[in-house]
Amino acid sequence: MIMALNKLATKLRKTSTLIHFFSLTTFRPILHSHPFSHFLPTHKRLLSPSTSLPKPSLSPNQTLFEITPVELQLQKTINPSEPGINGVLEILRKAKTFASQREGIAFLDESGVNPTEGLVCSVIWVLRNDWDLALLGFKWGEKWGCCNSGSGAWDLMVWVLGKHKRFGSAWHLVRMMIGAKVDPQQAMLIMIER
Numbered sequence: 268m269i270m271a272l273n274k275l276a277t278k279l280r281k282t283s284t285l286i287h288f289f290s291l292t293t294f295r296p297i298l299h300s301h302p303f304s305h306f307l308p309t310h311k312r313l314l315s316p317s318t319s320l321p322k323p324s325l326s327p328n329q330t331l332f333e334i335t336p337v338e339l340q341l342q343k344t345i346n347p348s349e350p351g352i353n354g355v356l357e358i359l360r361k362a363k364t365f366a367s368q369r370e371g372i373a374f375l376d377e378s379g380v381n382p383t384e385g386l387v388c389s390v391i392w393v394l395r396n397d398w399d400l401a402l403l404g405f406k407w408g409e410k411w412g413c414c415n416s417g418s419g420a421w422d423l424m425v426w427v428l429g430k431h432k433r434f435g436s437a438w439h440l441v442r443m444m445i446g447a448k449v450d451p452q453q454a455m456l457i458m459i460e461r
Contacts, residue, residue: 359394360400372403376410381411387408390404395427402427402436405420418450418454437461
């Protein structure tokens with residue numbers, strides 16, 4: 268045990284020495300007398316300590332992630348102003364408090380709301396930062412059969428799970444898509460991008 272701690276301490280010291288070395292190192296212009304200079308770009312101005320990269324200015328709804336063509340395709344299935352979405356979101360939040368997912372879905376069934384694929388997609392999109400609640404909304408829509416007409420809700424849920432690094436759950440959904448005879452091509456592209 269003590270030997271393992273000594274090895275760990277030694278590794279940490281070496282790592283901190285390297286970090287200190289790289290923090291002191293500055294970028295200097297590359298001279299054209301360098302033997303490999305013909306392979307390097309011919310830019311006169313290279314990164315130096317005084318060169319700063321522009322900082323991205325983001326609105327509250329943006330992230331640092333680049334939006335891919337797959338994500339643009341997914342956004343076409345979403346209508347955040349879907350009629351009744353606020354009521355469904357409130358009911359979903361109450362359903363999440365139940366002990367089991369089955370009880371939560373039963374509570375959603377008793378709410379009197381009939382989900383559509385558009386409503387389910389919009390709920391998933393609005394709840395994209397809360398994957399657990401979005402998954403509950405998806406499973407509720409799946410139970411009603413409104414996710415079987417197309418792959419929009421499936422793809423969107425796989426995307427949400429992938430963004431939250433819930434890859435096991437996302438792959439499970441892809442396998443369920445195949446079993447439900449829903450085209451998994453878009454979901455597979457989403458998983459490859461993650």
